Amino acid sequence: MLDHIESAEPAGFGAVLIGEHHFSDFIVSAPHIFLAWLAGRTSTIRLGTGVTLLPHHDPVRLAEDFATLDIVSGGRAEIWCGKGVEPNVYRQFGQDDTRALAMQEEGLDLLVKLWSETNVSWQGTFRPPLDNITLEPRPLQRPHVPIHVACSSIESSAAAATRGLGVTISMLYFPRRVLPRVIEAYYEAWAEARHAHAPSVTVHAHVHVAPTSQEARDHLGVYQFPFQRWVFSKKSDADPETVELPPHITDLADPECVVINGSPEEVQDRIGTLIDTCRFDRFTYQGDYGGQPWPIVHRSVDLFATEVMPRFTVSANRQD
Secondary structure, eight states: OHHHHHTHHHHTBSEEEEOOOOSSSOOOSOHHHHHHHHHTTOSSOEEEESOEEGGGSOHHHHHHHHHHHHHHTTSOBOEEEEOOSOHHHHHHTTOOGGGHHHHHHHHHHHHHHHHHOSSEEEOOSSSOOEEEEOOSSOOSSSSSSOEEEEEOSHHHHHHHHHHTOEEEEEGGGSOGGGHHHHHHHHHHHHHHHTOSSOOOEEEEEEEEEOSSHHHHHHHHHHHHHHHHHHHHHHHHTOOGGGOOOOHHHHOTTSTTOSSEEESHHHHHHHHHHHHHHOOOSEEEEEOOOTTOOHHHHHHHHHHIIIIIGGGOOOGGGOBO
């Protein structure tokens, strides 16, 4: 994994995002530790979490940790926040998962306040009150370390926009045709809120690139589907073998499939269609999942970096 993420900057990617999971075979439970290691070995790539499970953390400690990461990386830190999908993790932390949204909303507001203000006095529901404290160290980025909220619905997208935060939207949660509506809800709420700064929308997808489209689909049939059944089972404590996946995940040959897969040319076309039909700033690639052999993971990344990304130009000539 360390070799994999260290290869991102030389390959031309603009960001590395490390997820957070607990007690569930995903391995990484402290992504900001990975990112601090990577900060010392890179110079330009942005460093984010994909995602930080905000309800499991004290927002004060998170604000300190990510301000520190921002300083040691020269202003490259980002925090992507979400609630997670595993009720069992909430039980293990002694938390009520039905209050996850409220915990996240309170945490988001407190993060912004701590990074943007000094001499903060605050009172909430889920942590002790604060009495005239100033967070140290102060992050380099202004007005604060970028915050992106993981969204899977029109309602959550609009709520993040109202708060003035960025969003990251995973294509796995709903059919492809729903994505433009979720994104437009964000921009509508942003315009209504009249924020002075710019909005930010990231589209996230599972991606696999192979020399031919058939080879990509044969590979995903072995690794993607069992992995997705396992992930879906985490949400409901079901037996993975009984989970029935929706067609927007399983119909890999359909151009509307939310898993971006195929030859370099087909992957280019699928991402190009996304760009033509949706407004977003960044596209993030997730290609390591389901116990795939590392040589196949790296081949997909190399094909994406050398044959897909050059087609899409963005500011500063960086691709996320």
